[in-house]
Amino acid sequence: MIVGEARAARSRQSTLGYGDRISNAPGAKTPSHPATPSRAPAAPTGPSPLAPTPTIFEMLTFVVQDADVANLASDAQRRRFVEAHLLQRLPAKDMAQVERVDVTPWTVRDTVVVRVWCKV
Numbered sequence: 506m507i508v509g510e511a512r513a514a515r516s517r518q519s520t521l522g523y524g525d526r527i528s529n530a531p532g533a534k535t536p537s538h539p540a541t542p543s544r545a546p547a548a549p550t551g552p553s554p555l556a557p558t559p560t561i562f563e564m565l566t567f568v569v570q571d572a573d574v575a576n577l578a579s580d581a582q583r584r585r586f587v588e589a590h591l592l593q594r595l596p597a598k599d600m601a602q603v604e605r606v607d608v609t610p611w612t613v614r615d616t617v618v619v620r621v622w623c624k625v
Contacts, residue, residue, distance in 0.1 A: 561625040562604055563596055572617045577608045587621055597623040 577583050583606040587595075597603050605622040 562622045563625055565591075565595060565621045565623065567591060567594075567619045567621070568611065568616060569619055570613070570616045572615060574608070574610060574617060577617065577619075580606070583608055583619075587619070591619070591621060595621060595623055
């Protein structure tokens with residue numbers, strides 16, 4: 506049946522060119538709708554004077570094995586740990602540029618992940 510249908514050619518059909526189907530296509534003869542000015546407010550070109558400046562940090566992640574989690578319980582202990590062991594690896598020149606230190610236990614025994622947030 507399919508072979509028989511394929512042999513029966515249909516007559517040539519008149520179609521629209523690409524430019525007539527899409528109003529903004531190159532070569533379009535007639536736009537489907539007249540150009541109207543946009544009623545949407547213009548997008549600001551720069552930061553708004555009222556918008557707050559974003560605070561940006563660089564966060565470095567370290568994996569620490571054989572860590573005594575009890576010694577990293579308080580913020581002061583974590584900051585002392587970073588100052589003693591990691592400060593030379595940070596983009597921060599001193600601990601005043603270290604905003605935050607997060608310590609998360611890891612799935613490996615006696616291992617923690619230490620994330621240090623440095624002001625950019």
